[in-house]
Amino acid sequence: MVRIMDGAGKKTRVFAARSTLLGIAQPVLARRLAGELEQYANTAPIVIAPNLLQLRELSARTTPTAILLDQRLLLRAPLAEALSQFTATAPVILLAPLECQAEVAPLIAAGNVEFVAQEGDFIPLAASLIRRRLRWAAMSESVLGPPWAKLPGNIGEIFRHEVNNPLTGILGNAELLLGHPERLTPVDTQRLQTVVDLAVRLRETIRRLSNEWESHSHRPKPA
Numbered sequence: 001m002v003r004i005m006d007g008a009g010k011k012t013r014v015f016a017a018r019s020t021l022l023g024i025a026q027p028v029l030a031r032r033l034a035g036e037l038e039q040y041a042n043t044a045p046i047v048i049a050p051n052l053l054q055l056r057e058l059s060a061r062t063t064p065t066a067i068l069l070d071q072r073l074l075l076r077a078p079l080a081e082a083l084s085q086f087t088a089t090a091p092v093i094l095l096a097p098l099e100c101q102a103e104v105a106p107l108i109a110a111g112n113v114e115f116v117a118q119e120g121d122f123i124p125l126a127a128s129l130i131r132r133r134l135r136w137a138a139m140s141e142s143v144l145g146p147p148w149a150k151l152p153g154n155i156g157e158i159f160r161h162e163v164n165n166p167l168t169g170i171l172g173n174a175e176l177l178l179g180h181p182e183r184l185t186p187v188d189t190q191r192l193q194t195v196v197d198l199a200v201r202l203r204e205t206i207r208r209l210s211n212e213w214e215s216h217s218h219r220p221k222p223a
Contacts, residue, residue, distance in 0.1 A: 019045040020130055021064040021090070023055040023073045029123075033068065036127035052077075059089045066133040068126060071096035071118075079103050087112040093129045095122070109194045167203045171196060 020037060024030040030048045037046050047062070049055035052073050059067060067090050074082045079096070080103060086092050087107065091114070094104060098117040107113040116126045174195045181189055 019047055019062065019064050020134070021055070021058055021062065021067045022046065022048045023052070023067065023069040024048060024095075025050050025070065025073050029070065032123055033127060036123060037130060056085070059086055064090045066091050066093060066130050068093045068130055069095065071100060080107060083107055083113055091133060093126060093133075095126060109191070111198055163206050164203055167199050167206075171199050171203075174199070 022030055022033060024033065027050075030050070034046045034048065047058060047064070049058050052075065055067075055069070055073065058064075067086050069083070069086065069092055071079065071094060079100060083092055083094065083104060084107070091112065093114045093116060094100075095116050095118055096104075098119060101108075101115050101117070104113055104115065108115055114129050116122050116129065174192050177184065178189065178192050178196070184192070
């Protein structure tokens with residue numbers, strides 16, 4: 001399902017969960033990306049905002065799983081600053097010339113932005129990154145159940161198995177690669193170290209949440 005915002009877009013209702021928001025001004029590019037996504041996400045709305053004002057409006061009042069943003073939509077706005085407005089709402093996949101990558105490197109390292117260089121046939125890569133976000137959202141819902149309002153009593157165990165186990169694999173593989181620095185460029189080493197640092201931080205957060213949840217669930221309920 002594709003929805004294109006226009007001048008009458010203010011009447012558009014709030015979209016369902018696992019929607020994708022495309023901030024793209026070029027109609028041909030928007031249609032090609034939407035076509036790629038519809039082959040996978042035929043039940044998730046694909047919302048196209050053709051200008052920056054409508055993109056801001058939609059991201060503020062909907063809950064997209066991912067935002068794909070064409071850098072050209074930002075006009076002359078500072079790239080990192082503009083992106084930060086949207087990463088507070090959802091992960092952002094940025095389409096931009098390769099030379100823009102250095103400018104947003106801190107956001108990429110923090111895991112808030114994924115970068116797709118506008119070179120060659122970049123559309124399949126951009127679509128695959130969005131599909132991955134949709135797949136992760138669907139898997140999370142299958143574990144916790146939408147809309148996540150009623151958490152299961154064994155949430156601590158779910159955290160450990162569904163999050164910590166994959167994190168262990170990520171850490172192990174990243175550390176194996178870091179064990180052979182002669183095979184890596186300095187940039188690759190830095191990125192892998194960022195992966196390790198973020199994974200360790202997430203694992204510690206999950207551990208604290210699990211312990212706190214179990215402690216809370218074992219407290220005697222008031223009479």
